[in-house]
Amino acid sequence: MKSGAILILIFWIVIIGCNGSKTSDTKSNFPKKDLVLPEAYDTLTKKQGNKAYLKFVKKQYDFGTIKKEKFPQIAINYEFTNTGEIPLIIYKADITCNCLSAEIPKRPINPNERDTIKVFVNTTGQRGALYKTIYIKSNASNDIESIQIKGFVK
Template identity: 40%
Template sequence: MKRILFFGSLLLMCAVAASTSAHRAAALFGWGQTSHNFGRIPQGKPVTATFEFTNKGEIPLVISNARGSCGCTGVEYPKAAVMPGQAGTIKATFNAASPGAFNKTVTVESNAEGGVATLYIKGEVMR
């Protein structure tokens, strides 16, 4: 009987420890939108998309890097931590140098849940 009580108590303690360690505080992006369509834009005129987000997590959100899929896309992002509940923006500027359709991505690396987020911009450059 003592063995059953001992192992039952041990099993209960393990279950409680596992359930409390399963919840890990994390940063979490809450995006307003993750894609932007510029439509038709004139050649030679750079255009900028602004992606707004909120840190919906429990710890500060730190963006370590954000880069465009090519040299034609410049990216601005917050260098300071975004505290829980606070908002931030990422700006992607596309240099509309060559005519034709384009589909570009911005890769955002951070400590947020999932680690990497991808933003999309597209449109058509007209002569």
């Protein structure tokens, strides 16, 4: 009898503890510096009918044939311009391989402003033809864009 009452008491403590922590965790983990609210830009876009537009200077980079001993890592800059009418926010860059990493701008890109997305390719585990795609997700009217890397690793 005592063990059943103890189990019920523990159950209620866990339930009450979990419900109370939901609101405090989301508030305390929220970033305080350089806060960008994509929802606010999306709302502005829908109200005014304006959009950002992500336009790359070059969407494909061909590094040719390289020796991985000489070039264990390749850094590529993809330049782009926001040719739209409101600030462009790049949410994320989805990579298709563990051999890739990408750095995206952390701030809104104003209309007619240029910036870069930096992509790094680790060639040490690669051999032969390499063709990789990175998907860029943003608040632009072309909300998902892709950029490619190709070449041959010896």
